[in-house]
Amino acid sequence: MTLTEIETELPKLTLEERAELARKLEALNGDAWDEQIRKDVRAGRLDFLFDEADAAYARGETEEWP
Numbered sequence: 001m002t003l004t005e006i007e008t009e010l011p012k013l014t015l016e017e018r019a020e021l022a023r024k025l026e027a028l029n030g031d032a033w034d035e036q037i038r039k040d041v042r043a044g045r046l047d048f049l050f051d052e053a054d055a056a057y058a059r060g061e062t063e064e065w066p
Contacts, residue, residue: 013021040046056062 010018037046053062
């Protein structure tokens with residue numbers, strides 16, 4: 001099914017069906033985001049963030065998490 005076909009069918013959904021679809025899309029997007037973050041971590045693309053955090057800690061610029 002193409003996006004155009006899906007867009008044609010969307011107005012036929014009830015409000016409850018649209019809400020359920022929105023929940024499913026949100027979960028799907030969240031899963032994709034989580035997987036991308038895992039890939040970026042494994043590839044070292046986020047190492048600079050850890051380095052910055054370590055440096056801030058060494059300078060005493062961090063606080064204990066509540």
